[in-house]
Amino acid sequence: MLFFSRVVVMSALLGLFSQAGADELKQARQAIMDRFDDVKAENVEASPIEGLYRVTIPPQVFYMSSDARYVVDGSVIDLAERRNLTDEYRNQAINAAIEGMGEESMIVFGPDDAEHTVTVFTDIDCGYCRKLHESVAGYNKEGIRIRYMAYPRAGIPSSSYTKAVSAWCADDRKEALTRAKQGKPIPEKSCSNPVADQFQLGQSMGISGTPALVLETGRIIPGFVPPKRLAAILNGKTPN
Structure with missing residues (x-):
């Protein structure tokens, strides 16, 4: 009987503490x-x-x-x-x-059923961003989808910003982005686009340089990472 009474008292106290916390x-x-x-x-x-x-x-x-x-x-x-x-x-x-930005606002290279997806904040005129893009086929081969979000480091307005908008507004976004990253001219276009929103998001995340890779865990890795090394990181085979 005494044990039962203690249980009742403890339950009542826990209820009070829980309510107080709430x-x-x-x-x-x-x-x-x-x-x-x-x-x-x-x-x-x-x-x-x-x-x-x-x-x-x-x-x-x-x-x-x-x-x-x-x-x-x-x-x-x-x-x-x-x-x-x-x-x-x-x-x-x-x-x-x-994810709140929506994948429809990104330029995606790789199949939907890839094992991993990495979101990359990119600047068309950045040298290491261009090197990363040259390796897109290698990332895809390692089972990694690349989703690009725009981060024109020179800000808005700038030549890099205009190129990012033009690539987004092109009839074939992936082809236009690839040409631009190869240093080739693309037609200057304007339309409703997510470039400014993506740039502001990157700033709020503390991104200052490109490329900036955001893994599925939310971890940010700055700089270019070769395909095999990135695959090893994603598969937990290396801590870096």
Whole structure:
């Protein structure tokens, strides 16, 4: 009988603690949403640190106090498990932001049933971007689809931006992009296009150089990576 009573008391206490936590989260969400117009309730979650709440605005992740007065922009690291929790959350947010753009806004090389898909922020006039594009057949052979998003490093407006728009607006986008990356002229065209949005997304992700490869995990690898090495990374055969 005494054991039963203890179970009832513990269950009641756990219920109270759970409700208290839910109420605190609700209050924190409201305070943070009042501070930022573009934050929704589902973007705010409790963090492993008491009093701090994780806020995700893909692709950004940061932490705020429950009254939305203080913000912490940095990494939360679990020393016991040797995990950078913020990197994990940020990678998830990066993936969500990229998928939110929609594959229809990208120029894709490779079959739909490829084993891996890598999203590449590219600049038509970047030397290593051109080297990467010369290797597209090699990536496809290794089972890797390449999805291009535009990142004209010179900004908007610029010659690189105009070329990216022209490639997107061409009747055959893949052919136009290939010609442009070979240094060949393509007809200058204008139409409704995603180039500016993709450039802004890259900036919000912290991309400054090209090519920038975004893996399926959300991890970003800067620079050119040869096909076989990229395949080894994707297949977990190398840590780098």
